[in-house]
Amino acid sequence: MQLNNWKETVSSPIWWLPVTLLLLFSLIEGLHLTEHSKNCKTKAAWMNEAGLEYDRESEVR
Numbered sequence: 001m002q003l004n005n006w007k008e009t010v011s012s013p014i015w016w017l018p019v020t021l022l023l024l025f026s027l028i029e030g031l032h033l034t035e036h037s038k039n040c041k042t043k044a045a046w047m048n049e050a051g052l053e054y055d056r057e058s059e060v061r
Contacts, residue, residue, distance in 0.1 A: 044056070
C-alpha cells in the first residue's frame with residue numbers, strides 16, 4: 001500500500017515544477033563550475049588576454 005502512495009506522489013504534477021527547477025539549477029551550476037576558469041576572469045585578465053595593459057589607477061575616482 002505504501003508503494004502505491006509513493007507512485008501517486010511521484011506522478012503528481014505538483015512535484016514536477018520544483019524537481020525540474022532543481023535539476024535545471026544543478027545543470028547550470030555544473031556547467032558554470034566546469035567553465036569557470038575560462039569565463040570568469042578579472043578585468044585585468046581579460047585585458048591581458050586581448051593584449052592590452054590594465055591600469056588600475058585609471059579606475060580610481
